[in-house]
Amino acid sequence: MCLVDIEKSPKLQIACNTRVADGMVVHTTSEKTKAAQRAVLEFLLVNHPIDCPVCDQAGECKLQEYYMDYDRQRSRIPLPEKVHKKKAKPIGPLVILDQERCILCSRCVRFVDEVTHTSELAFYQRGDHVELDLAPGKVLDNPYSGNVVDICPVGTLTNRDFRFRARVWYLERTPSVCGACANGCNIEIYHREGRIFRFQPRKNSDVNQYWMCDAGRMSYRDLQGEGRLLNPFVRRGSEFVRATWESALGQVAGRLGDLARTHGPGAVGIIVSAQAANEEVFLLRRLAARLEARLAGIAWSPPDADHDDFLIKGDKNPNTRGLALQGLTSDAGEILTAAARGDLRALVLHRVDVTRWCDEIAARAALERVPCLVVLDGQQRETVEYADAVLPIASYAESEGTFTNHAGRVQRFQAAVVPPGEARPGWQVLGGLLALLTGEAAPPSAEMAFQALARESAAFRGLSYATLGETGAPAPLVS
Ligand code: SF4
Numbered sequence: 219m220c221l222v223d224i225e226k227s228p229k230l231q232i233a234c235n236t237r238v239a240d241g242m243v244v245h246t247t248s249e250k251t252k253a254a255q256r257a258v259l260e261f262l263l264v265n266h267p268i269d270c271p272v273c274d275q276a277g278e279c280k281l282q283e284y285y286m287d288y289d290r291q292r293s294r295i296p297l298p299e300k301v302h303k304k305k306a307k308p309i310g311p312l313v314i315l316d317q318e319r320c321i322l323c324s325r326c327v328r329f330v331d332e333v334t335h336t337s338e339l340a341f342y343q344r345g346d347h348v349e350l351d352l353a354p355g356k357v358l359d360n361p362y363s364g365n366v367v368d369i370c371p372v373g374t375l376t377n378r379d380f381r382f383r384a385r386v387w388y389l390e391r392t393p394s395v396c397g398a399c400a401n402g403c404n405i406e407i408y409h410r411e412g413r414i415f416r417f418q419p420r421k422n423s424d425v426n427q428y429w430m431c432d433a434g435r436m437s438y439r440d441l442q443g444e445g446r447l448l449n450p451f452v453r454r455g456s457e458f459v460r461a462t463w464e465s466a467l468g469q470v471a472g473r474l475g476d477l478a479r480t481h482g483p484g485a486v487g488i489i490v491s492a493q494a495a496n497e498e499v500f501l502l503r504r505l506a507a508r509l510e511a512r513l514a515g516i517a518w519s520p521p522d523a524d525h526d527d528f529l530i531k532g533d534k535n536p537n538t539r540g541l542a543l544q545g546l547t548s549d550a551g552e553i554l555t556a557a558a559r560g561d562l563r564a565l566v567l568h569r570v571d572v573t574r575w576c577d578e579i580a581a582r583a584a585l586e587r588v589p590c591l592v593v594l595d596g597q598q599r600e601t602v603e604y605a606d607a608v609l610p611i612a613s614y615a616e617s618e619g620t621f622t623n624h625a626g627r628v629q630r631f632q633a634a635v636v637p638p639g640e641a642r643p644g645w646q647v648l649g650g651l652l653a654l655l656t657g658e659a660a661p662p663s664a665e666m667a668f669q670a671l672a673r674e675s676a677a678f679r680g681l682s683y684a685t686l687g688e689t690g691a692p693a694p695l696v697s
């Protein structure tokens with residue numbers, strides 16, 4: 219397709235692999251060039267099925283786009299005479315193969331040979347019967363298998379999860395960062411009318427190149443659906459009653475302020491997980507300073523968490539490094555022990571499920587003993603059952619903020635969809651609590667909270683949403 223007409227060269231040359239020379243004159247739109255481009259495209263389409271109306275790639279198919287840009291002629295090959303191959307053949311948990319549509323570009327074969335080194339795919343047969351297929355005895359089941367769908371320029375390899383769920387031209391895209399491990403792969407969130415349809419990798423040479431892992435790709439499912447907290451709740455006697463934000467924030471701020479005043483430093487404990495954004499951690503630190511509270515961070519991952527030496531990190535939290543850069547270490551156990559001893563008057567849990575992430579029995583004893591438990595979370599977890607107040611907060615796909623990945627790179631995520639129910643962004647809820655406790659104005663945006671963090675903390679100094687851009691920047695203390 220990139221054939222060009224170079225003066226003094228007897229034949230057309232491929233532009234992608236021809237060195238530029240002094241005085242070279244190149245024609246890219248001459249009649250000779252255009253005729254050659256059309257001919258190549260016709261060749262690619264000789265045995266291509268007429269699948270566009272039912273093909274899931276329609277809307278993001280390079281072949282379809284090139285046909286419209288360069289060809290637009292009727293096929294000279296009658297349909298029955300085309301070579302037919304296998305259609306809709308599942309070749310792995312995430313990928314389905316339609317051999318007829320393959321243009322034999324070998325991108326997918328090179329990916330499994332050169333990137334994952336798993337070699338599940340290869341070409342077989344000869345001439346116009348060449349077909350892409352699984353290598354004997356293999357299944358396309360490596361941790362990065364979904365990437366072959368992204369790099370296939372046509373509808374040969376499609377994603378079993380996404381196919382037939384939405385036409386891409388109906389979807390909107392929002393740049394973000396995967397929150398499923400500490401690598402922080404850059405992604406695009408595809409969404410429509412408040413629903414997320416898929417994650418796809420976004421190029422960032424410093425983080426994930428062009429790729430993402432399958433677990434991260436499918437993690438969009440955990441962000442939506444059943445189990446989300448939708449409304450603020452406060453405990454009244456033995457009952458849990460729904461409250462307005464104004465009333466819930468007022469009650470929480472009033473209670474925490476009273477307990478801190480009455481019982482002095484250390485009466486309140488705050489535990490934040492490494493699922494929280496840098497902005498939230500910053501506001502929690504200010505809250506802790508105001509309440510003279512004990513503050514601890516926690517980065518929990520399943521004991522058998524997978525990892526490799528490419529992208530996947532064993533730390534399944536997106537912001538462990540961000541917590542460390544703000545000085546939060548993992549002494550959450552001490553806070554829980556104090557609560558279990560009866561030394562704590564109030565405990566604030568921010569995106570933390572201590573019943574799962576700490577010693578279960580000790581955690582439950584602590585939650586039962588503490589007189590005032592405030593839970594800020596997006597998910598309905600066991601901790602909610604012990605809470606005196608529940609404040610529902612948005613996921614990273616529903617709000618703005620930044621994570622600092624394992625290498626200390628600070629990266630932005632942006633709101634793709636609105637939070638469900640009455641849930642609000644975490645920075646907004648914490649800003650509201652701080653405003654009630656201090657009388658100061660709440661930060662009007664996540665960006666303003668980040669600005670304040672960058673002013674206050676040497677680890678983030680000089681950074682702003684503008685300097686981070688869409689691919690992030692190393693935290694100054696790390697670089
Ligand atoms: S990337 Fe797609 S078109 Fe290219 S060889 Fe693989 S299946 Fe065929």
Ligand code: SF4
Binds near residue numbers: 396402403430435
């Ligand atoms: S490697 Fe980590 S950050 Fe990257 S896509 Fe997978 S889970 Fe997400």
